[in-house]
Amino acid sequence: MRRNLILGTGLSAMFAGAALLSFFWVPFDIGALDIANKIKPPSGAHWLGTDHFGRDILSMIMVGGRTSIAVALVAVGIGMGLGVPLGLAAAVQRGGWLDEGIMRANDLIFAFPSLLIAIMITAVFGASAVNAIIAIGIFNIPVFARLTRGAALGLWTRDFVLAARVAGKGAVRISCEHILPNLVNLLIVQGTIQFSLGILAEAGLSYVGLGAQPPVPSWGRMLADSQTMISFAPHMALSPGLAILLTVLGLNLMGDGLRDLLDPRLQRGQR
C-alpha cells in the first residue's frame, strides 16, 4: 500500500510547507483589518474568502498551521522524551519496583479524562499555547511509556540480548544498543499517530478558547469565530475544518504507510 504513504506524506507536507512558507510570505497581511471586505466568499483575490474582520482566510490558515503543528510536535517530543526512557527502564526489571511504579502511574494518568485535565491545566494556569503543549504532552507520556515497555519486554527475551549479556554488557548499554534501535520503527509510527491526535486536541482546546490567544490565529479559534455566522457564511467554517481534517488524515495515512513500509523489512530481518 504505497498509495497511503504517498498520499499521506503529500498532504502532510503540503500543510507543513504552507505553515513554513508563512514565515516568509503570505498572500495578505493578517494583522491588517479590512472591514470593507469582510465576510466575502472565495474570489480571485481571496481564494478562500475573508473573515468577519476582512482578513484573508488562506493567509490565516497558513499562519494558524504554525501553531497547530508546533503545539502537536512539541507535545509528541515531550511524550517521547520522557515516555521512552521510562518505558525502557521499566522493561529492564520486569515486575520490579520501578516497573510497578511506572506502570501504576501510567494507569493513574489513563484514569483521568484527558481532555478535561487539559482544560483544567490551561484554565488554571492560563490559556496559552505553552500550557496547551504541556497539557497535551502529559498524556503522551504514558502512551509512549507503555508502548516502549511492551515492545522492549519482547526484545529482552530475544537471544541477541542474551548474547549481549554474555558479552558482558549492562542494562543501560543493552537498552541503547539493542533495544532502542529495534523500537525506532514502532516509535515513528506511534509518533505520527500522536502528532495527529495532538493537532485534533489543539484544535479542540483553541476552539473553546484555551489554546493560543488572539491575535495569534489558530484553526480551532477560526472555527469558533465562524460558528455564529455559519448560516450565512459557511465558507468561514469550511476551510479551517478542512485544513484540520486533511492534515490529520495525511498524518494518519502516513503513519499507516510507514508501518506497512517498515514492518515487513523488520520482519524479514528477524524472521
Added chain:
Amino acid sequence: MSLLQVENLRVELGGAPVLQDVSLRVASGQIVGVIGESGSGKSMTALAVMQLLPPGARCTGQVALKGQDMLALTERQLCRMRGRDVGIVFQEPMTALNPLQTIGQQVAETILIHEIVSRAEAMARAARTLERVELQVPPTRYPHELSGGQRQRVCIAMAIALRPELLIADEPTTALDVTTQKGVLDLLKQLVAEDGMGLLLISHDLGVVADMADQIVIMQRGQVVETGRFCDLRHSYSKALLAASDHVPDRTGAGSEAPLLQLRDVVRDYPTPRKGWLGKPGRFRAVDRVSFEIRRGENLGLVGESGCGKSTLTRAILGLEAVQEGTILLGGQPVYDGQRANRSIRRRMQMVFQDPYSSFNPRHRVGRLVSEPFHLLETAPQGVEKERVIAEALESVGLQAADRHKFIHEFSGGQRQRIALARALIIRPDLIVLDEAVSALDVQVRAQMLDLLADLGDRFGLTYLFISHDLSVVRNVTDRVVVMRAGRIVEEGKTGEVFENPKNIYTKQLLATIPRLPENA
C-alpha cells in the same frame, strides 16, 4: 484404487512454484511417510490435499480423494468432505485449539458440523472420542489447562471424531518432548490399525517415520525425489539424508583429567507470584543441588526435556544470574563473586544459541555482531588489528572476511549458526556452551556444523557443553553425558556406557524414544 491419489500436483504462490510434479498415493490402512527438509514443500502438499492453501495460491494437477477430484469441487462440497472424509493434525498443538472453548466442545463441533444430532449426543460422542485417544482429562477442560502432548491428543480426537478414511498428520510430534512424542506416534499407529484409515505422515525426521511407514516419499525443493519402501531407498539425496541424520564427526581430543568447570550443589530458586494479597511469595526451585564437572578439552552433553532447568542452569554457569546456594568455578575461580559476575572469568566462556534467527540484532552488520564479545576484554583490539581478528574469526568458521559488511538477514540458518560460532570464538574462550545449537538446522547442514565444531575444538583446544534434547546428536559428539530432570541430575556417566546401559528409569524412558533406523539402509 487408492484412497488418495495425487498426480502431477503443481502449486504456485504469487507466481513462484512451490510444488512441481508431485505424485503420491495412499491406500486404506496404509501409512505413507513424507520426508523433507524445511522448504521442501511437504506441508504445502498436505494443505493442497485439504484445499486449505493460503490465499493467492494456484493449484493444478489432480488430487483425488475416494475418486473425487478435490480441485474440481466447490467450496461447499469441500467443507462437507473436510473433517468427515479427511482429517488433519497440525504441528503446533499449543495454538491449534481455540483457547475460549472447552476441548469437549471443540471435538463435538466436528460432529455437529457434519451430522444432524443433538448437542448432548455430540458431546457424549466427543467424550468417547477423547477416551479413544487416551486422554485422561474430562472434556470440560480448557486447552490452557492441558500439556502439549494432551493438546495434540485433542487435535487428533477432532480429526478422527467422524472416523475419516484419510488422516494427515503434519509434523505431529515435532513440537513435543521426546517422551511424549513416542506416545502420540503409537496412538496414531493404533488408530490406523483399528479404523483402517490411510495415514499421510509428514516429518523432517527420517527416524520418526522410518519404522512406521509402509511407503516413504522423499521431497526436496517442491519435488518428489524418490518413493519406495525404506529399505529400497536408492536415490543419492535420500542416502545423503540418511547418512547425515546419524552423522559422527571425527575428533581426536578426548579431554584431559584437569577440571575446567566445576559445579557444586548449585541451587537456583525463582520467586513465584504471591498468592492473594497477603500471601507470601512462593519459591520455585528450578535447579536443585546440581553438581558435575567438565574436564578441559572434553565434550559434555547435558540432556533433558523442556522445563527441566537446563536453560536456568546455563544462565547461572555463564554468570548472568546469581545462584542461591552452591558454587560454580571455572578454572578454580568463581564465575559470580558476591554481587556481580567475574569479568576475568566470563571472558573465558561464550555461548551459541538455538534459534539462528533471533540471536542477532537485525540492525547491526556482521562485523559488529561478531566483535560484540570484545566488550569483555580489558584492551579490545582496535583499527586494523580489529578488522584482522574479525576476518580471522569469520574465515575460521568457513565464511569470508568480506561477509562482515553484510546484514544478518542475508544469510541462511546454517550460515547464521556459523556466524554465532565466530562470535563465540573471537575472544578465544576455553568453554563454549552450545544451547540446542544444531536443533533448528536441517540434517545435512547439521552434519556440516557438527564437523566444523569438532574441527575447531581440536584446533583451538575448546571445551564444549552440549545442551540438547536430541539424543542421537548427543550420542555422536559427546564424551560424557549428564541427564537432568525437574532440576535434578538423575544420571551421569560416559556417553557410551549411559546409552548402552542406563541405570535410571527416566534415562531408560528417554533412550527408548530414540527412533532407530532399520538396518541395511
Added chain:
Amino acid sequence: MLRYVLQRLVSLCLSLLVASAVIFLALEIVPGDPAAYMLGLNAQEDTLAALRDELGLNGTALQRYGSWLSGMLHGDFGISYTYRTPVAEMIGDRLWVSLPLALFALGLSCLIAFPAALWAASRRGTLGELGVMGMTQLGIAIPNFWFAMLMVLIFAVNLRWFPAGGFAGWEEGLFAGLKSLTLPAVALALPQASILTRVMRSALLDTLGEDFIRTARAKGLTRGQALRRHALRNAMIPVLTIIGLQFSFLLAGAIIIENVFFLPGLGRLVFQAISARDLIVVESVVMLLVFAVILVNFTVDLAYAWVDPRLRGRR
C-alpha cells in the same frame, strides 16, 4: 473466579484512593484563594474569614482531605462556592444529560462498528473493504466539533429536523429529549465508531490468521462459520478494552460537543466551574469521572474473565 473479582475490587478501591489524593493535591497547589476570588479585591478580612469557615477552607490540608473524602462517601459533595447550592444536586441534574448522551453515542458507535468491522474482515481485499477503511480514516481525522457544526448547518438550520442546540429536558417526554441529543450523539459517535471499526477489524484479521482457525476450517467449517464461531469471541478482548475506554471518554470528553450544542452536561459544568474558580465543583466532578473510568475498567476486567477462561482459573 471469586478470587479474581475480589482482587479487582481491592485494586479498584486503591486506585480510587490514590486518584482522590492526586486530585486534592493538584487543586491545593492551584494559585488563588476561592474566598478572596468570590468576594473581590476590597473584601474585609473578617468577612473573608467567615466565608472561609463556611466553605470549609480552614484547617490543615489533611483535615480538609479527610472531611472531603468522608463527605463524598455519604453522598455529600459540599457546597458550590459560586452558586451556594449542594454540589451533589448540581451534578445530579447534569448527569441526566451526560449519561444518556454517552450511552446513546456508545450505542450508536457499536451499532455502526460491529457490522462494518465484520463486513470488512470477511471481504478482505475487496473494493468494499477499501471503502469501509477509507470511511474510517475520514471518521478519525474529522474534528468532531466541526462535524457537529456542519450537521447543525444541514439538519438544524436548513432542514430543521433537529434543534440546533439546547436540551429540551426529559419532562418534555422521551422523544423530545432524545431528539435534542441525537445530533450531539452522532457527532460523538462518528470518530468512536471509526476507531472501533478499525480495532475490531484488525483484531478479527489477527485471529483469522491463528492456527485454531485453520483447525476449524479443517473440521469442515466454512470461512463464515469459522469467523463467527471462533474468531469473533477471541477478537472481542481488544474490542472490550476500547469500548471501556470510549465510554469513559464519552462521559467526560463531551465538553466540546456540549459547548457546540449548548447542552447542560457535566463537561460544561466543569468548564464553567474552572473559569469561576469554583474548585469544590471541579474537584467533585473530576473525582466522579475518575470513579466512572475506574468502575468501567473494573467492569471490563470482569467481562474479560467472562470471555476468557484463562483468566478465570488464574490463582
